[in-house]
Amino acid sequence: MASAEHDYQLFIQWLHQPDRETPEDVRRFARLVLDNFESVCATTRHRSQRSVHLVDLARQRFTTTDPDQPQMDAIAVGAGWSWQTLCHISLGPFRGFRNVEDFDLSRRIVLFYGPNGSGKTSLCEALEFALLGAVDEGAQKRIDATQYLSNIHEGRFVPPQLAALDAQGQRVVVQADADAYRFCFIEKNRIDSFSRIAAKPTGQKTELIAALFGMDDFNEFVGQFNESIDTQLSIQPVQGQELTQRRQAIAHDTELLVGEAASIAAFERVEREYADAFQTGLTYAQLQQAVGSAEVPSRLQTLIEILNQPAPALYGIRHQDLLAAFSVADEAQKLVEELVGKLALQQDGAAYQNLYCAVLELQALSPDHCPACDTTIVGELHVHANPFIKAEQGLVHLRELTLLKQRYQAAIDQRRVASDNLRRYFANFSQRVGATVNSEHELLRYLANPGFQPDTAWWKIGYNPTAGGVSLSQQAVNYALQLEAADTAIQQNLKQRAQLITERDRLFEARIALAEHAERRKQASVAIAKARQRVDVFEAQNTALITAVVEEETRIAAEVRIQVAYNKLLSLLRHYRSELPGTLMAGLNDLAMELYNEFNVRDAAEDKLAALHLPVTGDGRIELSFQGSPEARVDALQVLSEGHVRCLGLAILLAKASHIKAPTVIFDDAINAIDHEHRQGIREALFQSERFANTQIIVTCHSNEFIKDIQNHIDRAQWLSYTFRHHTGDHHPRVLRDLPAQAYLINARAAIDRGDHRGALQPCRQALEMLANKIWRWLGQCNQGVISVKLAGIGDQPSLRNLCDGLRARLNGARTFEHVDKQPLLDAINQILGIPEQTLLWQYLNKGTHEEQDREDFDEGVVEQLVALMETINSLRLRNP
Known part of the structure; x- marks a missing residue:
């Protein structure tokens, strides 16, 4: 498989690319495979042949094999699956x-x-x-x-x-x-x-x-790697598992001790974050000092004492408001007086106005006669002047007087409003300062009873100078000015008090949070101390086992190192194969x-x-x-x-x-x-x-x-x-579970193992029927599927013997057909059919499937040979060339 070795060499180059960052042990294992490529390639995944061979090589040479490349980390494979x-x-x-x-x-x-x-x-x-x-x-x-x-x-x-x-x-x-x-x-x-x-x-x-994936030699080579070599490795920590089981009793204690530093750091981090959140730059110790305690009073206790004092009240009196009320009342009174003077100047016109209005009111009752002398308006004897027309004309001339009266009535209403507002202000003023008609001071008595009289300028009485030379109204204005200044000071005090309340409330919350945090930290410390005591006792009682586990871990570490390197190499091989040109x-x-x-x-x-x-x-x-x-x-x-x-x-x-x-x-x-x-x-x-x-x-x-x-x-x-x-x-x-398999050859092998030779023959025949059809389909895939088979009659299926003869003849006749499985398959069929030497194999295949009484025992060697031949055929890959 020269092409497979070449592709594998390309894989080695790919494996050592800088961006791959492949671990050294993976590169070492890859080099081990390359150095022994022929022997590795000769193995298959069948019955874990390849994993057995690779484990043997790794145990002998893994640590001494030079990776000959810079150290790199492994790449990920697949589409991000977290499991295989x-x-x-x-x-x-x-x-x-x-x-x-x-x-x-x-x-x-x-x-x-x-x-x-x-x-x-x-x-x-x-x-x-x-x-x-x-x-x-x-x-x-x-x-x-x-x-x-x-x-x-x-x-x-x-x-x-x-x-x-x-x-x-x-x-x-x-x-x-x-x-x-x-x-x-x-x-x-x-x-x-x-x-x-x-x-x-x-x-x-x-x-x-x-x-x-493609179907070339390299893919075939990669495909023969076993999924895992775990079964060939000794990686079970027997003593470690025993120690682990014992450690279950103190597992929680161990976790506490392992996380002790992290727990303390977490508490300290919470303290820093809380103090900084309370006030930027403030330390936790400074916050504790500010919170204080009953034994060591601090800022919080000082604030509590300050805020326990009653807060002052505002008067809410402004001298400008009083002056404005006086001014509005004076202006209203001045307008009334002005309009009264104007009406006095037109007193006669007012009499005529009333007369004219009366005449016009009588027009409806006597429209044709004078309402005064009863003379006709029009006729032989008539009045000199029409009284109704004269009245209308007179009222037109007196319209200005009418408007003056309307303004006068409006001024009266305006004065009444100003008078009521001023009276209410005095009532509010007296209430704010606690003035009564029985107060000791004249000013307070004035505020309580300023002399209100409806529809009069009653407030002007207060303008009169007193024995001291200053009128009561002016004294009231001066007093309002003093109260306004006092309110300014009170408002500043209340603003500072609100800030103190906010500070006190935040310190209250902080005191509660600090107390809860201190309790949690105390509980954690107690738990860790008890856990440490229990772990010390455990270590003393299991000293011998702990020592043995350390030795066992050293032995397993070497095996696990091989296991990890193999698993990662296999993953990278498959990943590389998925990227090869022409295989996608x-x-x-x-x-x-x-x-x-x-x-x-x-x-x-x-x-x-x-x-x-x-x-x-x-x-x-x-x-x-x-x-x-x-x-x-x-x-x-x-x-x-x-x-x-x-x-x-x-x-x-x-x-x-x-x-x-x-x-x-x-x-x-x-x-x-x-x-x-x-x-x-x-x-x-x-x-x-x-x-x-x-x-x-x-x-x-x-x-x-x-x-x-x-x-x-x-x-x-x-x-x-x-x-x-x-x-x-x-x-x-x-x-x-664990039911007998329905696989014919498995059942046949099991029958031999228990000495049931007849029981092995029937599944052998069924297996041959299955394998014959499989061989025929394989020949069809290789364009060799046309065979000659004898049939007993129309519509019959070919017998098993005839089918095997036809397959054998086709394999012998296809002289240009070359395949690695052709000769082993032909040899096996020849032996089963008894060609060239007659054997008992085919007779056993026929006889073993029928019931016969008093029959001689089947020869164990022949049965074993028959099953072995079936297993040989079954192990052939029978793939397209």
């Missing part, structure tokens, strides 16, 4: 599981078989809840999650506990992430709905890009198309797909072209049968999972959603191709034949099987 494979799930009570059940998921393929209603869907929903955080089926049915997930007999559910292995082989708890893991699930409903992705909102779509497909369209064609491998060539176009817009359709007319694009849902539509849905989902490098794909009865015609192609594509060799596959299925076919075609080390049966009255599924 699921390894365990514990569930119950949950849905159909009433009690707790634990399932080992550590194999690449995990099979769950059972009839409908036996618990398979509940298991898948447990995986869905653990990976996605919810179960879509319950949401679609609009059932409350707690109700939907609860076991109806227990009335509750416990969230499943799902564990996985990360890139270093360490066990981690899987955290739910709907966006990351939703395409890990493939179930019947999604097969139907995913093909109609164009009907979904744009926000639910994922970018349609995917890539596949253009996109998800091509990958889905290839999967679809693999599922339908037995369709006519013209009915297979030449192109597939998945929708990339909200109104797009799934379109495809057939190889029979590649230029025509048609709507997939219109032209495909129901079975082919389901295959297309499954291909799209698998392509998506492959695109995101999903470490695990979970099938919930999805295989049963596909008709029997396509199941063989699906099985071969999923379980027998390299495409999903690095993907963990979990399958639930109620098809026993499908499970049997998987077990017969897959290496036993890669799969683990569980069987679910209906409950027997306890309403909990019966979970059957």
Whole structure:
């Protein structure tokens, strides 16, 4: 495999690029593989051949191998997955599981078989809840999650506990992430709905890009690395586990001691932050001093004493307001007096005004005669002048007098308002200073009773000088000025008092916070002191075991160093392979198309797909072209049968999972959603191709034949099987573990191991029937599938002997057909058929399947030879050249 070695050398160069920052041990392991490339390349992952060889090399030469490159750190691989494979799930009570059940998921393929209603869907929903955080089926049915997930007999559910292995082989708890893991699930409903992705909102779509690994020699070389070398390493800390179990008793104490410094630092940080938040630049000690205590009074106690004194009250009197009130009243009085003078000057006009008004009021009663002399207004004998016209004309001349009277009445009202305002001011003034009519001082008596008389200028009495020469009104103004000055001083005092109250309240809060903080710190100190005492006692009692654990850790460290380097190297190898030119497909369209064609491998060539176009817009359709007319694009849902539509849905989902490098794909009865015609192609594509060799596959299925076919075609080390049966009255599924495998050769080998030679022959014949069909399909893939087979009659199937003869003849006749598996396969078939020497092998294959009485025992050596030949054929890869 010169090309593989060349590509590996390119990988070494890529590994040492400065931006890779690959760890030294990874580069050392890579160099170890390069130095022993031929021997490593000669091994396969079958029965862990390669991992056994690599561990042997690493134990001998790992530490002495020179990395010959600068030290670098490792790069990440994959699409950011935090784990590589699921390894365990514990569930119950949950849905159909009433009690707790634990399932080992550590194999690449995990099979769950059972009839409908036996618990398979509940298991898948447990995986869905653990990976996605919810179960879509319950949401679609609009059932409350707690109700939907609860076991109806227990009335509750416990969230499943799902564990996985990360890139270093360490066990981690899987955290739910709907966006990351939703395409890990493939179930019947999604097969139907995913093909109609164009009907979904744009926000639910994922970018349609995917890539596949190539099939060249380097990929083959990389593919033969085992997933893990853990089983070949001695990394179990037996004494360490014992010490760990013992340390569980003081685990909490150990955690306290480990976090002691961090705890103290956290307390100190809280103190600094609180003090600085209280006042910038203030230390915690200064804050404690300001808070003080009853024994050591400080600023807080001083503030309390100050604020316990009653606060002074404001008078609220302004001399300008009093002067303004006097001024307004004086102005109103002055206007009244002015208008009174003007009215006096027009006293006669006022009399005439009244007369004219009276005449006009009588006009309605006597419109044709004078109201005074009863003379007609118009006629032979008439008045000299019309009294009504004269009255109207007179009132026009006296209109100014009318307006003067109106102004006078308005002035009276204005004076009344000013008088009332001044009276109210005096009432407020007297109330503020506590003045009464019985006060000792004349000014206070004046304020209490300033001599109010309605509709008079009563306030002017206060303008009269007193015996002291200053009027009472002026004394009131002077007094108001004094009170105003006093209010200014009081306001300043109240402002300072408000600041003191704020300071006191903040110090009160600080005193409470400091006391609570001090109590927490004291409790933490006491807990740490007690923990230290208990740990000291433990260390003294387990001195010998602790010493032994240190020695054991040294031994394990060397093994773990190899393990970590191998895991990282394998990750980088696969990452590099994914980036190699020519090994990437253009996109998800091509990958889905290839999967679809693999599922339908037995369709006519013209009915297979030449192109597939998945929708990339909200109104797009799934379109495809057939190889029979590649230029025509048609709507997939219109032209495909129901079975082919389901295959297309499954291909799209698998392509998506492959695109995101999903470490695990979970099938919930999805295989049963596909008709029997396509199941063989699906099985071969999923379980027998390299495409999903690095993907963990979990399958639930109620098809026993499908499970049997998987077990017969897959290496036993890669799969683990569980069987679910209906409950027997306890309403909990019966979970059957460690059942005999349905794989023919496994059963045949087991029969030999227990000495049952007849029991080994029947599965041998079944295995040969299976292998003969497998060989025939392989020859067809290599364009050598046309064989001649004798038939007993019309419509009959070829007998097994005739089929084997036909295959042998085809292999012998295809002289230009070269393949690494051709000669080993031909040798095995010749031995089974007894060519050129007659043997008992074929006779045993026939006789071992029928019941015979008093028959001689089967020869153990012949049976062993027959089983070994079957195992040899089964181990051949039988791939396209």
